[in-house]
Amino acid sequence: MAERKGAYGTSTSDTSFRRTWDREEYAAKAEERERKSREEGKARHEAALAGKKFHRRASTPEDSRDTEARQARLNVADQVGKTSLVPAGAGQGKRGKGAGFYCDACDLTYKDNLQFVEHLNSKQHLINTGESGEVRRATLEEVKDRFEWLKRKREDEKAREVVDLSARIEVAREQEEREREERRRKRNEKRRKTKDGLGVQDARVEDDGVIR
Amino acid sequence: MAHQADARRALDERGYTGTLIHGDNPLKLFEKAVRDRIIDSYYWKEQCFGLNAATLLDRAVDLTFLGGTYGVAQKPTPFLCLAFKMLQLTPEREIVEFYLSQAGEEFKYLRALAAFYVRLAWEKDEEVYTTLEPLLNDSRKLKRRTREGWQLTYVDQFVDDLLGKSRVCATTLPKLNPRVFLEDEERLEPRVSGLGEELDELEDEDEEEKGEINGNGHVSSSEEGEDSEEVAEGG
Numbered sequence: 001m002a003e004r005k006g007a008y009g010t011s012t013s014d015t016s017f018r019r020t021w022d023r024e025e026y027a028a029k030a031e032e033r034e035r036k037s038r039e040e041g042k043a044r045h046e047a048a049l050a051g052k053k054f055h056r057r058a059s060t061p062e063d064s065r066d067t068e069a070r071q072a073r074l075n076v077a078d079q080v081g082k083t084s085l086v087p088a089g090a091g092q093g094k095r096g097k098g099a100g101f102y103c104d105a106c107d108l109t110y111k112d113n114l115q116f117v118e119h120l121n122s123k124q125h126l127i128n129t130g131e132s133g134e135v136r137r138a139t140l141e142e143v144k145d146r147f148e149w150l151k152r153k154r155e156d157e158k159a160r161e162v163v164d165l166s167a168r169i170e171v172a173r174e175q176e177e178r179e180r181e182e183r184r185r186k187r188n189e190k191r192r193k194t195k196d197g198l199g200v201q202d203a204r205v206e207d208d209g210v211i212r
Numbered sequence: 213m214a215h216q217a218d219a220r221r222a223l224d225e226r227g228y229t230g231t232l233i234h235g236d237n238p239l240k241l242f243e244k245a246v247r248d249r250i251i252d253s254y255y256w257k258e259q260c261f262g263l264n265a266a267t268l269l270d271r272a273v274d275l276t277f278l279g280g281t282y283g284v285a286q287k288p289t290p291f292l293c294l295a296f297k298m299l300q301l302t303p304e305r306e307i308v309e310f311y312l313s314q315a316g317e318e319f320k321y322l323r324a325l326a327a328f329y330v331r332l333a334w335e336k337d338e339e340v341y342t343t344l345e346p347l348l349n350d351s352r353k354l355k356r357r358t359r360e361g362w363q364l365t366y367v368d369q370f371v372d373d374l375l376g377k378s379r380v381c382a383t384t385l386p387k388l389n390p391r392v393f394l395e396d397e398e399r400l401e402p403r404v405s406g407l408g409e410e411l412d413e414l415e416d417e418d419e420e421e422k423g424e425i426n427g428n429g430h431v432s433s434s435e436e437g438e439d440s441e442e443v444a445e446g447g
Contacts, residue, residue, distance in 0.1 A: 067217040069267040074258050117257045121218060134214035138266035140306045146266040147315045150273050 064132040074120075076101070076113040105129045217262040219251065219300050231302045233333050234386055238299040241332050246281065246382050250288045250296050260293055265303040268294065272311075275321035278370070279357035280382025289357055291325060292381060298329045312343065320352045324370055328381065331374040337389045338400045340375075347371045349406040 040056065047054040086099050098109040101116040105128040110116040119125055126133045138146075219239060222228060228237040239247065250256050259271055271294055278291040288296075303311075308326055316323030327344055334340050350367040357363075373380050375388070394400040405411050 066214065067262045069262040069264070069270070070258065114254060114257070117254070121257060121261050126217075132214075133217055135217050135262050135264050136214055137301075138264040138303075138307075140304065140310065142266040143269065143307050143310060144314075146269050147310075147318075150269055151318055154273070 061130070064130050066136045067126060067131045067133055068135070074113065074117060076116075215264070215301060218260075219296070222300055223247070223251070233299075233302070234335060238302055238333060239296065241299060241386070242296060242383055245286075246288060246292070247296070249281065249286060250293050253288050253293060255288075255290050256293045256296075259290070260297045263297055263301070265301055265307050268297060268301070269315065269322070272322040272325055273319050275325070277355040277357050277362070278321060278324050278381065280380075282357045282359060286359075286382075288382070291321070291328075292383075294325055295328050295332070295381070295383075298325070299333060302333065309343070312347070316347075316350075320350075320354060320367055323347065323350065323367060324354060327371055327374060331380075331385055331388075332383070338394055340388060341391060341394065341400060341403075344371050344375060345403060 044054040084099070087097065089096075094108045094110060096107060096109065101110045101113065102108070103110070103116070103119060103125065106119070106125055108119065110119055123133060216222065222230065222237065222239050231238065233241065242250070263271065271290070275291055275294070277289065279289040280292055281288050308330060311322055311326035312330070316326060327347055330343050331340060334343070348368045348371055350371075352367050354365050354367060354370060355362060356365045356370075374385070375391075378385055391400065391403065395402055407414070
């Protein structure tokens with residue numbers, strides 16, 4: 001029997017307008033759902049036998065990544081000697097940005113580094129930064145690679161170390177020059193920022209802070 | 213496979229699931245007081261968070277001294293914190309052996325750390341002996357922080373302490389059968405000293421010396437020094 005074709009060459013029948021379903025996909029989904037519910041029922045039963053209450057574990061977000069060790073020491077001294085503007089109501093509590101160690105992800109401010117590092121390790125912070133709180137186990141290969149890298153790094157550092165006194169003086173002088181240049185640049189920047197171009201005149205009192 | 217970033221869950225009173233050492237939670241090898249101090253310490257919170265067996269190397273390389281607790285407040289040393297971390301991680305045997313051999317050759321404090329871990333965590337006495345005894349040939353210097361002050365020690369001396377003493381670095385070590393006992397049971401071959409023939413010569417000298425003492429009644433000071441060294445080595 002010749003197949004009936006429509007005007008656009010597509011085969012038609014009286015029910016071809018209906019939506020079609022991928023039966024296999026849905027069968028797999030149903031099986032997965034049943035398996036999960038069976039497992040949960042089993043866990044519930046076992047918990048009941050042990051006289052405990054069953055709690056369903058919250059699923060881990062798919063985009064969460066492993067927690068990793070800190071790359072460097074926590075820099076707690078970078079704000080020393082700096083001035084920052086703080087909103088008027090920031091004096092109370094940890095909420096919001098205030099004076100102290102501020103955590104961007106959680107919008108909290110801590111007054112000391114011990115509290116701050118405790119917060120960085122806390123579940124709350126890990127969830128906010130999308131970390132799972134679990135660390136991947138290292139294999140022997142990774143350990144070996146890490147060791148090779150550390151060894152190379154230490155050798156590099158050793159090579160840069162100078163024993164000669166005159167060379168050391170030279171290195172120190174260059175370092176000092178660089179620092180002075182940086183200070184000069186900052187001062188000029190500050191001067192440019194003020195309206196009249198005169199710069200900030202720092203009020204200096206004779207014997208500032210010395211009690212006589 | 214993954215482990216927790218900190219020891220909170222491992223020390224939870226409600227129960228522990230994980231690797232067992234000597235039939236118990238490995239973290240319990242440290243005493244409660246020391247454990248609490250470690251977990252309270254800034255080094256633990258800042259530097260030991262989220263370490264695994266590979267990144268542990270970063271910290272171990274930076275160690276400059278070993279020891280237990282120090283000061284009036286009995287602060288734990290970084291060495292002790294890292295040992296605690298190792299107990300939490302319980303790295304595979306090959307990794308520990310790598311720490312001891314290849315990496316230990318380069319970084320002496322890492323070797324001391326791994327040796328401490330082996331003594332604490334390995335369950336078979338003969339394995340502890342066979343793994344640690346080769347380290348008695350390593351005579352590099354180590355700095356040791358005591359309760360108040362500092363002390364100079366050597367890798368071989370530290371390992372000897374681990375094999376002989378019952379308390380090292382603020383930790384009571386698990387019971388280890390004496391070597392002689394294991395040799396009697398034929399679980400262990402008699403140890404061949406790294407000194408080799410020198411040992412025999414030293415013994416001969418000893419006997420001669422004894423003869424001299426009997427004859428003259430005194431020993432020269434330099435010979436006395438050698439003598440005491442030999443005693444430390446022989447253990």
